[in-house]
Amino acid sequence: MTKRDPAKKKEYDQQYCLQNQEAIRARHKAYYEANRDAIVVRQKAYYETNRENLLIQSRQYREEHRAELGIQEAIYREKNREALRITAKAYRRANPEKVKAKNAAYYQKNRDALRAKRKIYREANREERCIAAKRWQENNPDKYAAIHQRSEHRRRARLANVSGEYTQEQWYQILTRYGMACAKCGRSLTRRSATVDHFVPIVAGGPNCAENLQPLCKSCNSRKHTRIPTFEEQLAFIARRKALGLPAALIAEVL
Numbered sequence: 001m002t003k004r005d006p007a008k009k010k011e012y013d014q015q016y017c018l019q020n021q022e023a024i025r026a027r028h029k030a031y032y033e034a035n036r037d038a039i040v041v042r043q044k045a046y047y048e049t050n051r052e053n054l055l056i057q058s059r060q061y062r063e064e065h066r067a068e069l070g071i072q073e074a075i076y077r078e079k080n081r082e083a084l085r086i087t088a089k090a091y092r093r094a095n096p097e098k099v100k101a102k103n104a105a106y107y108q109k110n111r112d113a114l115r116a117k118r119k120i121y122r123e124a125n126r127e128e129r130c131i132a133a134k135r136w137q138e139n140n141p142d143k144y145a146a147i148h149q150r151s152e153h154r155r156r157a158r159l160a161n162v163s164g165e166y167t168q169e170q171w172y173q174i175l176t177r178y179g180m181a182c183a184k185c186g187r188s189l190t191r192r193s194a195t196v197d198h199f200v201p202i203v204a205g206g207p208n209c210a211e212n213l214q215p216l217c218k219s220c221n222s223r224k225h226t227r228i229p230t231f232e233e234q235l236a237f238i239a240r241r242k243a244l245g246l247p248a249a250l251i252a253e254v255l
């Protein structure tokens with residue numbers, strides 16, 4: 001064998017590698033361990049300078065090997081389920097904005113499919129969902145009553161074709177400003193016992209917004225029913241709102 005014959009040299013090298021696999025591997029490992037920091041720095045630098053190409057390559061590879069990678073990933077996920085769950089939870093907690101944006105983008109992109117899927121799910125689980133909703137109602141009577149009342153008001157406003165919308169927070173603020181007491185008789189109220197009264201009734205064109213709401217006890221509310229307040233009552237209402245620091249502008253427009 002002449003030393004300068006490249007083909008022979010290559011063959012010899014291959015043979016050598018095959019025969020000394022273990023030793024070579026051990027030597028590589030030792031080298032890596034001895035020079036770990038330098039290697040990591042070098043790898044990082046290489047990655048930074050070739051980032052675009054590497055990303056393209058890896059995308060290409062993933063596309064070409066999609067099926068095998070899918071199986072590998074499924075096995076990996078199954079094996080590491082608990083650890084992955086914890087990592088994902090920590091990530092969500094640390095990056096709420098990113099997660100929110102990503103979810104919104106995903107929803108936008110797949111809206112129709114997601115809606116169809118949800119509809120199928122709802123129909124298939126109708127009974128369980130009813131039971132769960134009922135249980136929630138039983139465990140959260142105050143919240144349920146408030147939500148129910150608010151949606152009933154929305155419905156009535158829609159039917160009467162009047163404008164406006166109020167939030168739960170706005171209602172609780174009004175209730176607090178009125179000193180947790182009935183606006184008419186002064187009886188003390190809880191969030192549970194207070195009823196939402198539209199000062200100018202919805203059927204009389206009163207808007208369904210915070211400016212038109214006051215707390216009444218149940219008996220005052222049912223006594224008042226849909227009576228339209230007199231002019232004097234309206235002036236008194238506005239004066240009281242202003243004194244309590246609650247807006248009354250919109251209602252003044254209606255009157």
Ligand SMILES: [Zn+2]
Nearest residue numbers: 182185217220
């Ligand atoms: Zn009352």
